[in-house]
Amino acid sequence: MKKILLAFAALFLMVQASQAQLLPSFKLGVKGALNFSSLKSEGKWLNSDTKTGYQLGVWGRIGAAGFHVQPELYYSQKKAGFEPTEDNESGEATIKSMDLPILLGTKIGLGPIGFRIQAGPVFSFAQDGKVTVKSATDFENYKKSSTGIIGGIGADIRNITIDLRYEHGLNNISNNSNQNQKISMWSIGVGYAIL
DSSP states (O other), X not given: OHHHHHHHHHHHHHHHHHHHHHSOEEEEEXXXXXXXXXXXXXXXXXXXXXXXXXXXXXXXXXXXXXXXXXXXXXXXXXXXXXXXXXXXXXXXXXXXXXXXXEEEEEEEEETTXXXXXXXXXXEEEEEEEEEEEOSSSSOOOBOSEEEEEEEEEEEEETTEEEEEEEXXXXXXXXXOTTSOEXXXXXXXXXXXEOX
């Protein structure tokens, strides 16, 4: 009789654990990050240096059964140094934008510690459609929005989140079709889950 009761107790606990994983979870938090960006160009008309910028914003995460969706919204300042190969003039571009990544991911771990893998699209909307350029050349002719793909790894330690990501631009951010430019960026961020 003891074995039967223990078997039923074990079965009950397994069912409860599996149902707990299927229930949706929700988190909301704030984040900040340092980014290291450059401009990539097709052809050899532009050499770009990596410059440091930052991100500040909020994130949410809803998930069930080991998978989650994590939309974020943050203000981003991306910088890139450049040196056109056609002449000796160099400069620095600063792109201030509101970025909206929508990440799909999975979390591996137990209790308060877990590791994440995430990827998805990111949509950037330049503030006032302006790009500040420290150069006399015509590099300020940029589009007001762009799309990219972002992916990375992360860790959750209780309410603290840490992320390492790579973002690659999918479309030309310059209105000049002869000067195809795409953002390439690494970022490392720290966040805090409020809920």
